Amino acid sequence: MPKTSMLRAAEPFLAAERDAVYKAIFTRRDVRDQFLPDPIPGDVTRRLLNAAHNAPSVGFMQPWNFITIRDQAVRERIAHAFGKANDEAAAMFPEHKRSEYAALKLEGIRKAPLNICVTCDRTRGGKIILGKTHNSNMDLYSTVCAVQNLWLAARAEGIGMGWVSIFRDADLKSILGIPDRIEIVAYLCLGYVDELYERPELEVKGWNRRLSLEDLIFEERWQGEP
Known part of the structure; x- marks a missing residue:
């Protein structure tokens, strides 16, 4: 009996398939306030998490866990923790930028029907990986790959996603019962949307602009400013 091959042909995608991948990449947006109240069905949530779980990970260690949060009371506590940290963050900016910062909507914790906390277990796989x-940070980078997979899958499903990063980790760990050894990598807000910005919201609102790709590509060695 012939031996079954464990490999498959690395054929390029058909044009429509390829275009769909690039469409997900180029139209992905960080969603903060455009969420619809419709719940995300369980089978769709499972598809999104399975996409995240199939991200590459160094040493195939798969260091991630996903905490799904739907309970309104829990989200209220998390939103309160965000609010405290956000006030601290606002005070860090120069005075002339504070009003501009205050006008930005930076989270959708209450409005998004599904929140997901993505963590990294830095002990998974043992001491030598x-x-x-x-x-030593390759486990963290791997977990970020899982977040990106989740984001692109969400875009393909017509689901918006926003990454909330303004927290004190200790507050979030206390609310969600996360052990000290576990690293929080991302807190995500997900929900259906009927509109997305054509360009990133922070670019549209003048907070920053997209850098030129040509200025970021070096040949053979570093060629930036000393």
């Missing part, structure tokens, strides 16, 4: 021997 293939590919992590000389860069």
Whole structure:
């Protein structure tokens, strides 16, 4: 009996398939306030998490966990923790930028029907992990790949997603019962949307602009400013 191959042909996608991948990449947006109240069905949530779980990870360690949060009372506590941290963040900016910062909507914790906290277990796989021997942060980078997979899958499903990063980790760990050894990588808000900005919201509102790709590509060695 012939031996079954564990490999498959690395054929390029058909044009329509390829275009769909690039469409997800180029139209993905950080959603904050455009969420609809419609709940995300369980099978769709499962597809999104399965996409995240199929992200690449160094040494195949798969260091992530996903905490799904729908309870309104829990989200209220998290939104309160965000509010405290957001006030601290606003005070860090120069005075002339504070009003502009205050006008930005930076989270959708209450409005999005599904919140997901993505964590990284830095002890998973043991002390010596293939590919992590000389860069101890590879588990964190791997978990970020899972977040990106989730984001692109959400876009393909017509679901908006926003990444909330303005927290004190200790507050979030206390609310969600996360052990000290576990690193919080992302707090995400997800929900259906009927509109998305054509360009990133912070670009539309003048907070920043997209850099030129040509200025970011170097050939053979570093060529930036000293």
